[in-house]
Amino acid sequence: MQQRKWHALCFGHGMNRKSLSTSSVTAASFGPARSNAWRLNATGISLVRQPESVQPLRIETETSSLEIDLSRSLLVVVDMQNDFCHPHGWFAQKGISMRATRRPIPLLNRLLPAWRQAGAPVLWLNWGIRADRLNLPPTVHFKGKRSAEGVGYAERSPLDHGRSVVQGEWGAQIVDELSVAPNDICVNKHRLSGFWDTELDSLLRANGMTTLLFAGINTDRCVFSTLQDAAFLGYDCILLADACSTPSPAYVSRAIHFLVEQCHGFIATATALQTSLASHHQES
Numbered sequence: 001m002q003q004r005k006w007h008a009l010c011f012g013h014g015m016n017r018k019s020l021s022t023s024s025v026t027a028a029s030f031g032p033a034r035s036n037a038w039r040l041n042a043t044g045i046s047l048v049r050q051p052e053s054v055q056p057l058r059i060e061t062e063t064s065s066l067e068i069d070l071s072r073s074l075l076v077v078v079d080m081q082n083d084f085c086h087p088h089g090w091f092a093q094k095g096i097s098m099r100a101t102r103r104p105i106p107l108l109n110r111l112l113p114a115w116r117q118a119g120a121p122v123l124w125l126n127w128g129i130r131a132d133r134l135n136l137p138p139t140v141h142f143k144g145k146r147s148a149e150g151v152g153y154a155e156r157s158p159l160d161h162g163r164s165v166v167q168g169e170w171g172a173q174i175v176d177e178l179s180v181a182p183n184d185i186c187v188n189k190h191r192l193s194g195f196w197d198t199e200l201d202s203l204l205r206a207n208g209m210t211t212l213l214f215a216g217i218n219t220d221r222c223v224f225s226t227l228q229d230a231a232f233l234g235y236d237c238i239l240l241a242d243a244c245s246t247p248s249p250a251y252v253s254r255a256i257h258f259l260v261e262q263c264h265g266f267i268a269t270a271t272a273l274q275t276s277l278a279s280h281h282q283e284s
Helices: 104-117 138-145 200-206 219-232 250-264 270-283
Strands: 028-033 036-041 044-046 056-060 065-069 073-078 122-127 185-189 211-217 236-245 266-268
Touching: 056 270, 065 236, 073 104, 073 219, 104 122, 104 211, 104 236, 104 270, 122 219, 185 200, 211 219, 219 236, 219 250, 236 250, 236 270, 250 266
Parallel strands: 073 122, 073 211, 122 185, 211 236, 236 266
Antiparallel strands: 028 036, 036 044, 056 065
16 A cells, blocks of 8 residues: 655645636645645635545554554654664763663564555654754753763764754764655654644644554653653554663653553554554455
């Protein structure tokens, strides 16, 4: 199944009422997705949305069997970027073990092709801050540096690969081991939650997304903060536990899993999702 493309089409300049009512008008679609678009034809403009065909997929979770609609589901991959996952990145130079932050890479490399083959979108959510840090409050400044000698946000580390997590620089780019497809979506953030002061919510709503599946790092920080905000905003949330990781102690992840299951959504695995996708491909 071909992956749906997210792209906006815009009205051309000089269009008038006469041009809309003639038989010479070429049919066109205007909107970010099939389920949220106007349509122009020889008789006028239709504001009637045409919903996506339902594509059910069943996933086994820790507590239940879930059915999701692939046409309205999106895989959110959080912070799998150089400054957090590369041996020469910002985290590694702080002494943080890369074993935990790199753990999701093999699973994602198996899951992403199957997910895309099903026609479902992938969204990469990364730290990508302003170089001048004007929208970062003191708490964020301090937690990123912690001492006068430390290396903070938008500062250069001894192994200089650019300024840490600055949008467009090396540290904010996806690690080389993971491939970004042409139709993938990328959103930058400057807080733990990807919904804080970003276009993420409006982008998801404009394209009819209702179900979000989460992978990446760190389970207890950016992944959980984004998932929690997503649940508060009314999205269906599924945490792919084996495709998430953190260098924090194991009990922290257990607490996050408990909270997700109790309050915010469901716990599943990328392995179970990949199995479901394989069956889906065989039936399609």
